[in-house]
Amino acid sequence: MLCELSCGDNGEGTMNCSTEKKTAETKPWHLHRIFTLSARLILGGIFIYASFDKILHPAAFAKGVYSYQILPDGFINLTAIVLPWLELVLGSFLIIGFWLPGTVVMSNLLLMTFTGALLFNMARGLDIDCGCFSTTADSAINFWTVLRDVSFLIPAAYLFYVTFFPRNKPALNRGDDELS
Amino acid sequence: MPAIILIAGLTGLFVNYFRADTMPFKADWSIKAHEITADGKRLDISLVEAEKLFTEKRAVFFDARSWEDYENGHISGARSLPWHEVEQRFVEATKNISSDTTIITYCDGETCNLSHDLAIFLKDMGFSNVRVLVNGWTVWQES
Numbered sequence: 001m002l003c004e005l006s007c008g009d010n011g012e013g014t015m016n017c018s019t020e021k022k023t024a025e026t027k028p029w030h031l032h033r034i035f036t037l038s039a040r041l042i043l044g045g046i047f048i049y050a051s052f053d054k055i056l057h058p059a060a061f062a063k064g065v066y067s068y069q070i071l072p073d074g075f076i077n078l079t080a081i082v083l084p085w086l087e088l089v090l091g092s093f094l095i096i097g098f099w100l101p102g103t104v105v106m107s108n109l110l111l112m113t114f115t116g117a118l119l120f121n122m123a124r125g126l127d128i129d130c131g132c133f134s135t136t137a138d139s140a141i142n143f144w145t146v147l148r149d150v151s152f153l154i155p156a157a158y159l160f161y162v163t164f165f166p167r168n169k170p171a172l173n174r175g176d177d178e179l180s
Numbered sequence: 181m182p183a184i185i186l187i188a189g190l191t192g193l194f195v196n197y198f199r200a201d202t203m204p205f206k207a208d209w210s211i212k213a214h215e216i217t218a219d220g221k222r223l224d225i226s227l228v229e230a231e232k233l234f235t236e237k238r239a240v241f242f243d244a245r246s247w248e249d250y251e252n253g254h255i256s257g258a259r260s261l262p263w264h265e266v267e268q269r270f271v272e273a274t275k276n277i278s279s280d281t282t283i284i285t286y287c288d289g290e291t292c293n294l295s296h297d298l299a300i301f302l303k304d305m306g307f308s309n310v311r312v313l314v315n316g317w318t319v320w321q322e323s
Contacts, residue, residue: 058201062203064293066214066291067291069289069290073206073207073209073210077204077207078205081193081203081205082188082189082192085188085189085191085195086192102181102184103184125288126288127245127288127289127294128291128292128294129293129294
């Protein structure tokens, strides 16, 4: 109200008013950018970290894939060869901000697949290694491993929201470079 | 999105082709092929053979599942040695067992690797006669 009154009074007042308005508009936007960057770095870091041991020990990872008892035998080795590199590529692209729309969709799909596989095997009572971050016995699948995967879906879902939700489109075009 | 899959796929195949331990695209994942050690010896033991050793008290059974699963039910006389806590519990679990004693490890489910990994570990620790009862807990209950 005070601002509106002063805006009408003189040129200097108008200038102050528009600056205040701009600050009020950009504050949440800065927060939004920090959240987005943090989500990219966290998720990217998780994917890269998860890929290392699997890339170094593909045969051990293949055993892990086999123990999930989901894929046909013919796809086990191929998955063990390609999947860790997919994690590495997704992690790297998230961090450097390259091909983000596709990377974000793939990341979400991959995390949902991992969580689904954990839940499926927990439901049918298979007592197996998670194999999530290590090809050695890092942890058996249980409620906590599922919860961990679900927590990874939070930054992934947030990135999906800011990348594809139409309400953010005009904002993303205002000279921002976070998604490019 | 297909481009990302293509990049990852080609990189994976390229690296696999040039690495020293190249992995074939397809492998025999049958239980028979799985339970063979690096020196070509069979690890798995049939239920009939395991029951015979159990009746004659000529083998020690090791449950590789979690402590909770062991508590919920296990082969009579079996010792608990959860694979995920093997380093902490190994000394206590293998107390009074000589290195030439027949040891039978088991877990639950045909693709459960815990008993296999535990068997390999026990062999590495000097136990010469270690076998795996595949899908042990289920087949034992059904017998």
